[in-house]
Amino acid sequence: MELANPGLPNFDYVRATTPAEVIGLLLQHPDDARLFMGGTDVFVRMRDGAMTPKLLIDVKRLPGLTEITYDPETGLHIGAAANMNAIARHPVVLEHYPLLVESVNAVASYPLRTRATMGGNLCNASPCADTALAALLLEAMLVAAGPDGDRAIPAGAFFLGPGKHALKPGEFLTRIEIPTPPAGWAGRFIKLGRNAHGDLAIASAAAGGYPDESAPSGYRFRVALGSVAPTPIRVPEAEAILAQGPINEKTCDAAADAARAAARPIDDVRASAKYRKAMVKTLTRRALVEVWAMLQKEG
Amino acid sequence: MATHQITLTVNGVKEHTQVSSNITLLTLLRERLGLTGTKNGCAAGECGACTVLIDGEPVNACMVLAVETDGAEIVTVEGLARDGELDALQAAFIEHTGVQCGFCTPGVLVSARALLNRSPDPDEDEIKDALRGNLCRCTGYVRIVEAVKAAARGGD
Amino acid sequence: MNPSSLSPVGESVTRIDALEKVTGEAQFADDIQFGPGLLYGRVARSPHPHAQIKGIDVGEALALPGVKAVVTGDDAGGKIGLYLKDRYTFCRDRVRYVGDPVAGVVAASEEIAEQACKLIRVEYEVLEPVLDPLRGAEPDAPVLHPDLGEYEVANFIFPRPGTNISNHFKIRKGDVDAAWPQCDVVVERAFRVPHVQHVPIEPHVAVAQVDRSGQITLWTSSQSPFAQRNLIAESLGISQSQVRVISPYVGGGFGSKAGVSMEALAVVMAQKVPGRPVKMRLTREEEFFCAFVRQGLVAKTQAGATKDGKLLAMKTEYYWDAGAYTEYGVNITRASGYSSTGPYEIPNVWADSYCVYTNHPVGGPMRGFGMPEIHWGIEQIMDLVAEELNMDKVEFRKKNCVREGSIIVTGSKMHPTGLLECIDKAAQAIDWGKDEPASAPHKRRGKGLAIMWKAPAMPPNPGSSAWVRFNEDATLTVGIGGQEIGQGTFTVAAQMAAAVLGVPFEWVRISAPLDTRYSPYEWQTVASRLTWSMGNAIVAAAQDTRRQILELAAEHWGENIDDLDIKDGVVVSYQSEESLPLKDMVVYGLPKPNDQGWRGGPIIGHGKFMPTYVTGLDPETGQGPRSVVHYTTGCQAVDLEVDTETGQITVLRVAAAYDVGKAINPDQVRAQIEGGVVQGLSTALFESIRFGEDGAPQNPSFVDYRIATVVDMPLKIIPLIVEVPQDDGPWGARGVGEHSMVPTAPAIANAVAAALGVRILDMPLTAEKVFLALEEKGERS
Known part of the structure; x- marks a missing residue:
C-alpha cells in the first residue's frame, strides 16, 4: 500500500497571466505540468503520490477565470476557477439554478468550498463529482481554451471514464456555460x-x-x-x-x-x-x- | 526548486518572506511565523483544525500554497481577540464549555467567526452546516453549537 | 461560581484551561519550538502483514543529501511493553503487521526523511498471515510469537506458549452445565466488533533529544509520561533517572496516547544524533494503523433465564483480535473476562477470554478498555432474553442488575451503586414504553436501552501523588502527574485542592506541562482513574498543607489547632476570633513576639494514594474477594428512527445516566457524557478499519474512515447524574470519562431492533448493513 507523504513533494509554481501562457506551458510540459485552481484534489493526490507534477500552473488570476455572469439569452457563465461558495451565494445562481446550489453545497465543507472550484470538480472526472450531475442535467457547455482556440464541449461528452475527460493536450477548461433552464423548470x-x-x-x-x-x-x-x-x-x-x-x-x-x-x-x-x-x-x-x-x- | 518572495498580512501584521513552491500556508504559519494556534490534524482538508480566514473567507490552511497568499490578508485564531478583548465566540466557548482538549478549538472558532460574519443570527441547521468540516472527538459538538448560538445572540 | 463560596467541589466552575485554549496559546507537543537544530524522523514500514526480514540495505538512504542517520532493529535496545514485553521498537527479524517499523531515518526535513525511507531496501520472506482471531486461536495456525514463553510478563497474565494466545482469562462460577436445564429460555449468539481507531484530532508526536552523557529528554503528547519513562528506560536497560518526559496539553487521547506506541521510535533515532532534537510525527494516515487501534472482538455468548425472568447462567467466549503485539491488550482480555456478565447478578458463569495474536495493527487501550466491545454483545443478549420471555426490557434489567451486596461475576460483593436509579432516569427521559410515531411513512421509530459497568482496569497497585506549594501572595500551585487530555482533570484537581485548603478556586494553578523531573508520580492518565485516585492524593496533599498552616497559626496564637479553620484564604480562630491572611504566613512564616525570631517557612505539602485492597483472582476460576477498586454503572436510552428506503439511522434522543458517586464538577460530568455518547454513536454507525486480504488497511484516511461530524450528533442528548457515594473516592467520587461511550452502541442496536424487528450482530450499523438486513427480511416498504 502507498502511504501519504507528510508534505507536498517538490514542484515549481507559476501564476499565469494569459491563456496563451497556460497553453504554452501545458504543451511544453505535456506530462508533468498540471493546472492548479483550488488544489483540494491535486494536493491530496500529490501527497499520496498518485500525481507527481513538476509544475503547477495557477490560473485563478487569468481574466474571467473566477467570474460569474448571467444573461437570460446566453445563460450562466461560471469561470472554471470560481470557488464553490462564490457560486452558491451568487444571487443569480440562487434565483435560477437552485439545483446547482444544492449540488455545490453537498461538497465537503464550507472552508473546503472556499478553495474548491466547479472547474476542478468537473476536471477530476470522478464518478462521484457532485457538480457534474448539475452540469449534465442543466446541459452545460464546458469551454476550453487550447492551441486551436476555444472549444465548447457538451457536458454529456466531457466525461470519458474515472479521471478521464475530453480535454486535449494543451487545452484547459476556462468556463462553464449553463443555459437558462427551460420555462417552468x-x-x-x-x-x-x-x-x-x-x-x-x-x-x-x-x-x-x-x-x-x-x-x-x-x-x-x-x-x-x-x-x-x-x-x-x-x-x-x-x-x-x-x-x-x-x-x-x-x-x-x-x-x-x-x-x-x-x-x-x-x-x-x-x-x-x-x-x-x-x-x-x-x-x-x-x-x-x-x-x-x-x-x-x-x- | 523555485522560491518566491511574498508579502502578506497576518493578524494585521505585514510579513515579507521567501517560500518554496511546495510550502503550504499551514506550514508557513506554524513553522515560519511561529503562529502555532492553527493546528495540523490531517493535512488533507478533512478535519478543519487548520481553518484560517483568507480575505475574510475560511479555508483549510493545509490546502493553500503559501505562494498563493501573496497580497492576502490572513486571520488566525491568534487574531480573533482584538485590543485585548476576546471575540464574542471565544468568550462563549469559555462560558459554555465549548472546549475540551482544545485541539480542534482554533479551527472551530475561525469557522464560526466566518459564519457569524456572513450570517449574524444563524439557526441551528446553519451552524451545523457551517461546522461540518470541523471534526471534534471530545465534546460531541453539543456545547460547540450552544456556544455559537450564544455568541450570535450576544453579538447583536 | 461565586469566588467566595465555601467549597468549589460540586460547583460547575469554568475550566481552568479554557482561556488559553480559545486564544490559541495553549501549547501542544508539536507547537514547541526547537529552533534550526531540529531534525525530523520518519519510519520505513513493513508492507507485509507477516514476514521474515532477510536483510536490510540502508546504503542508498544514508547517501541521500540531508540524511543524518538511519536506524534499524539492531540499534533499538531490548523488548518493550506494559504487561507483556513482546515487541521491539524497530523490528529485528520479523514483521507482524502492515506498518510495523523496520527502519528509521533522521534527516534535515520531514520530506528528505520520507524520501530516504523509500530508498531503504528490505528483503522479506513472506509468511502466512493470521487475519482473524478465530483462525489465530486454532491449533494449526501459524505462530506469530514463537518465543512467547520467554517474554517477561505480569503475574496476573497467563500466556500459552506455542500458540497465539497471549492471555487466557477464565471465570468458573457456580455450575453452568447444571443450570441450563433449569432455564426456560436460553439464547445464544455470536457478535463481532471491528477494529476502530481513537481518532484524536491531534496526531501522535514525539520529539527526543539525547545528550552526550546519554540523558534522554522526550517531549510527547502523552497520557503516560511516567509509564513512558519507565518502559523506555527498561527497554534501553538504563536508569529511569536518565529519561525525562515532558508532556504539554494532549489534543485528545482516548487511550491512544497511553503507554508507549510510537514514542520510542523517536528516542532510538535521537540516540544516533546526540545533541540534536528529532521530531517524529504520525501523519493522519499512519495514525489509523501505526499507533494503537481498538482491538477487534468475536464474542460468543449464551445466556439463560427462568420464566419469571431471573437470569441463571451465562457462558461467554471472547476471541480478541489483539493484533501483532499485545503488551497492553492482554489486560483488556483480563478486564473483559472479569466483567463478562455486564452489570448483572448471575449465579452460574463460565467465561474464557482469549487474547489472540493476529497480523493486524497493535491493539491497545481505548476509551472503555474492552467494555464497549463486550457490552455490544451482552446488552443485545439481554434484550433477546427479555424478548423470549416476553418481558419489558427495563423490567428485566431491573430484576437482574447488580445492586449493593450482589455477588458479582468474580464472587466479590458489589458496593453501593445507583444503577437502578440510572435505569429509571434514562428510561423516563425518553418516555420509555410510549409508542411514538415516525416522522414519515418510510421511517420506523424505535427505542432501546443498555446498561453498563466498568471498573478501572489496572495493576493492583497503581499510585498517585501530589504536592501543594504557595506563592508569596498565597496563590498556589498543585503539583500533579495526571494529564489534561480534554477531560477537565486540571480543573477538577484545582477544585479539590481549593476545597480542602479553604482558598478560592481562582487562586489555584496546576503544575503544567507535566515533566517527570518535577511532577509527582502518577501511574497513567487512563482508566477514568484520576478524579478518584489522583483526587485522593490531592486531598491528602491539601490536608497535609492545611495541617502545616494550622499548626503554624496555632503556635502563633497559642491556640488549639482544633479551633482553627481556613476560610477564603484566611486562617480564622473560632475561639479567639483572630484571623490571618494566608499571604502573611505561607512563604515567609510568622514573627515570634518581641522580635525573638521567626517560625514556619515556605509551606509545602504532599500526599499519595494507592489502592492497597485489590486482591488477586484465582487463575483457574477468576474468583477473588475484591477484583477491582469499584465499578461505575450507568444506563443509556435511545430513541431513533430508521429510513427503511436507505437504512440510514437518525438518533433523535439519547438519555445517559451515570452514577458518578459525586460530581465534583457537574458541568464537566455532563460534558464527558455528551462527548462519550457521540463517540459511541460514531463507532456504532460509521467506524471500522477495513482490511484487505493482503492485511493492509483499506481506509486509513478521513476520506474513508468517517467519524461523526456535527451533523451526525443526536438531535438531543440528555445527560443525567446519579450520586451514590463511593467509599474510597474523594467526596465519594468515581470516574465517568470512559463510561459514557460503553452502552451507546448496544443501545442503538436495541433501538434499531425495536424499530425494524431486525437485529444486527456485527458493528457498525452502517446504512448499507441495515438496509440489506431489511431487504433480506423482505420487509422493506
Missing part, C-alpha cells in the same frame, strides 16, 4: 453518503423537469446519476418513460427502476454495488417525486 439533487452530510457520494441522483407540450405526458424530465458508473451519467431510459407519461407514482417508480437498471456500480470501501443499485432507485424516485410536486405547485 424544477430540479432536485439528492446525495447519499455515510455521514448525514459532507461525505463523498455512495450514490447520488439529480432530476429536473419542465412543461413541454410536445411530450405526450406534457413534461420533459432529465435524470442524472453519480457514483454508480465509470462516469456521472444521464439516464435517457428513465427520461423517456416520464415523457411518455402519465406522470404518477407508478411511472416515477418505473423511471427509478430504469435508473437502477442503467447503473453499473462497483464494490468499494464505501459501499457494495448491490446497495448502490438499490439506492439509485430510492434516490431517483425521491428526486422525481419532489420535482413532480414542485412542477404541480407551479403549474
Whole structure:
C-alpha cells in the first residue's frame, strides 16, 4: 500500500497571466505540468503520490477565470476557477439554478468550498463529482481554451471514464456555460453518503423537469446519476418513460427502476454495488417525486 | 526548486518572506511565523483544525500554497481577540464549555467567526452546516453549537 | 461560581484551561519550538502483514543529501511493553503487521526523511498471515510469537506458549452445565466488533533529544509520561533517572496516547544524533494503523433465564483480535473476562477470554478498555432474553442488575451503586414504553436501552501523588502527574485542592506541562482513574498543607489547632476570633513576639494514594474477594428512527445516566457524557478499519474512515447524574470519562431492533448493513 507523504513533494509554481501562457506551458510540459485552481484534489493526490507534477500552473488570476455572469439569452457563465461558495451565494445562481446550489453545497465543507472550484470538480472526472450531475442535467457547455482556440464541449461528452475527460493536450477548461433552464423548470439533487452530510457520494441522483407540450405526458424530465458508473451519467431510459407519461407514482417508480437498471456500480470501501443499485432507485424516485410536486405547485 | 518572495498580512501584521513552491500556508504559519494556534490534524482538508480566514473567507490552511497568499490578508485564531478583548465566540466557548482538549478549538472558532460574519443570527441547521468540516472527538459538538448560538445572540 | 463560596467541589466552575485554549496559546507537543537544530524522523514500514526480514540495505538512504542517520532493529535496545514485553521498537527479524517499523531515518526535513525511507531496501520472506482471531486461536495456525514463553510478563497474565494466545482469562462460577436445564429460555449468539481507531484530532508526536552523557529528554503528547519513562528506560536497560518526559496539553487521547506506541521510535533515532532534537510525527494516515487501534472482538455468548425472568447462567467466549503485539491488550482480555456478565447478578458463569495474536495493527487501550466491545454483545443478549420471555426490557434489567451486596461475576460483593436509579432516569427521559410515531411513512421509530459497568482496569497497585506549594501572595500551585487530555482533570484537581485548603478556586494553578523531573508520580492518565485516585492524593496533599498552616497559626496564637479553620484564604480562630491572611504566613512564616525570631517557612505539602485492597483472582476460576477498586454503572436510552428506503439511522434522543458517586464538577460530568455518547454513536454507525486480504488497511484516511461530524450528533442528548457515594473516592467520587461511550452502541442496536424487528450482530450499523438486513427480511416498504 502507498502511504501519504507528510508534505507536498517538490514542484515549481507559476501564476499565469494569459491563456496563451497556460497553453504554452501545458504543451511544453505535456506530462508533468498540471493546472492548479483550488488544489483540494491535486494536493491530496500529490501527497499520496498518485500525481507527481513538476509544475503547477495557477490560473485563478487569468481574466474571467473566477467570474460569474448571467444573461437570460446566453445563460450562466461560471469561470472554471470560481470557488464553490462564490457560486452558491451568487444571487443569480440562487434565483435560477437552485439545483446547482444544492449540488455545490453537498461538497465537503464550507472552508473546503472556499478553495474548491466547479472547474476542478468537473476536471477530476470522478464518478462521484457532485457538480457534474448539475452540469449534465442543466446541459452545460464546458469551454476550453487550447492551441486551436476555444472549444465548447457538451457536458454529456466531457466525461470519458474515472479521471478521464475530453480535454486535449494543451487545452484547459476556462468556463462553464449553463443555459437558462427551460420555462417552468424544477430540479432536485439528492446525495447519499455515510455521514448525514459532507461525505463523498455512495450514490447520488439529480432530476429536473419542465412543461413541454410536445411530450405526450406534457413534461420533459432529465435524470442524472453519480457514483454508480465509470462516469456521472444521464439516464435517457428513465427520461423517456416520464415523457411518455402519465406522470404518477407508478411511472416515477418505473423511471427509478430504469435508473437502477442503467447503473453499473462497483464494490468499494464505501459501499457494495448491490446497495448502490438499490439506492439509485430510492434516490431517483425521491428526486422525481419532489420535482413532480414542485412542477404541480407551479403549474 | 523555485522560491518566491511574498508579502502578506497576518493578524494585521505585514510579513515579507521567501517560500518554496511546495510550502503550504499551514506550514508557513506554524513553522515560519511561529503562529502555532492553527493546528495540523490531517493535512488533507478533512478535519478543519487548520481553518484560517483568507480575505475574510475560511479555508483549510493545509490546502493553500503559501505562494498563493501573496497580497492576502490572513486571520488566525491568534487574531480573533482584538485590543485585548476576546471575540464574542471565544468568550462563549469559555462560558459554555465549548472546549475540551482544545485541539480542534482554533479551527472551530475561525469557522464560526466566518459564519457569524456572513450570517449574524444563524439557526441551528446553519451552524451545523457551517461546522461540518470541523471534526471534534471530545465534546460531541453539543456545547460547540450552544456556544455559537450564544455568541450570535450576544453579538447583536 | 461565586469566588467566595465555601467549597468549589460540586460547583460547575469554568475550566481552568479554557482561556488559553480559545486564544490559541495553549501549547501542544508539536507547537514547541526547537529552533534550526531540529531534525525530523520518519519510519520505513513493513508492507507485509507477516514476514521474515532477510536483510536490510540502508546504503542508498544514508547517501541521500540531508540524511543524518538511519536506524534499524539492531540499534533499538531490548523488548518493550506494559504487561507483556513482546515487541521491539524497530523490528529485528520479523514483521507482524502492515506498518510495523523496520527502519528509521533522521534527516534535515520531514520530506528528505520520507524520501530516504523509500530508498531503504528490505528483503522479506513472506509468511502466512493470521487475519482473524478465530483462525489465530486454532491449533494449526501459524505462530506469530514463537518465543512467547520467554517474554517477561505480569503475574496476573497467563500466556500459552506455542500458540497465539497471549492471555487466557477464565471465570468458573457456580455450575453452568447444571443450570441450563433449569432455564426456560436460553439464547445464544455470536457478535463481532471491528477494529476502530481513537481518532484524536491531534496526531501522535514525539520529539527526543539525547545528550552526550546519554540523558534522554522526550517531549510527547502523552497520557503516560511516567509509564513512558519507565518502559523506555527498561527497554534501553538504563536508569529511569536518565529519561525525562515532558508532556504539554494532549489534543485528545482516548487511550491512544497511553503507554508507549510510537514514542520510542523517536528516542532510538535521537540516540544516533546526540545533541540534536528529532521530531517524529504520525501523519493522519499512519495514525489509523501505526499507533494503537481498538482491538477487534468475536464474542460468543449464551445466556439463560427462568420464566419469571431471573437470569441463571451465562457462558461467554471472547476471541480478541489483539493484533501483532499485545503488551497492553492482554489486560483488556483480563478486564473483559472479569466483567463478562455486564452489570448483572448471575449465579452460574463460565467465561474464557482469549487474547489472540493476529497480523493486524497493535491493539491497545481505548476509551472503555474492552467494555464497549463486550457490552455490544451482552446488552443485545439481554434484550433477546427479555424478548423470549416476553418481558419489558427495563423490567428485566431491573430484576437482574447488580445492586449493593450482589455477588458479582468474580464472587466479590458489589458496593453501593445507583444503577437502578440510572435505569429509571434514562428510561423516563425518553418516555420509555410510549409508542411514538415516525416522522414519515418510510421511517420506523424505535427505542432501546443498555446498561453498563466498568471498573478501572489496572495493576493492583497503581499510585498517585501530589504536592501543594504557595506563592508569596498565597496563590498556589498543585503539583500533579495526571494529564489534561480534554477531560477537565486540571480543573477538577484545582477544585479539590481549593476545597480542602479553604482558598478560592481562582487562586489555584496546576503544575503544567507535566515533566517527570518535577511532577509527582502518577501511574497513567487512563482508566477514568484520576478524579478518584489522583483526587485522593490531592486531598491528602491539601490536608497535609492545611495541617502545616494550622499548626503554624496555632503556635502563633497559642491556640488549639482544633479551633482553627481556613476560610477564603484566611486562617480564622473560632475561639479567639483572630484571623490571618494566608499571604502573611505561607512563604515567609510568622514573627515570634518581641522580635525573638521567626517560625514556619515556605509551606509545602504532599500526599499519595494507592489502592492497597485489590486482591488477586484465582487463575483457574477468576474468583477473588475484591477484583477491582469499584465499578461505575450507568444506563443509556435511545430513541431513533430508521429510513427503511436507505437504512440510514437518525438518533433523535439519547438519555445517559451515570452514577458518578459525586460530581465534583457537574458541568464537566455532563460534558464527558455528551462527548462519550457521540463517540459511541460514531463507532456504532460509521467506524471500522477495513482490511484487505493482503492485511493492509483499506481506509486509513478521513476520506474513508468517517467519524461523526456535527451533523451526525443526536438531535438531543440528555445527560443525567446519579450520586451514590463511593467509599474510597474523594467526596465519594468515581470516574465517568470512559463510561459514557460503553452502552451507546448496544443501545442503538436495541433501538434499531425495536424499530425494524431486525437485529444486527456485527458493528457498525452502517446504512448499507441495515438496509440489506431489511431487504433480506423482505420487509422493506
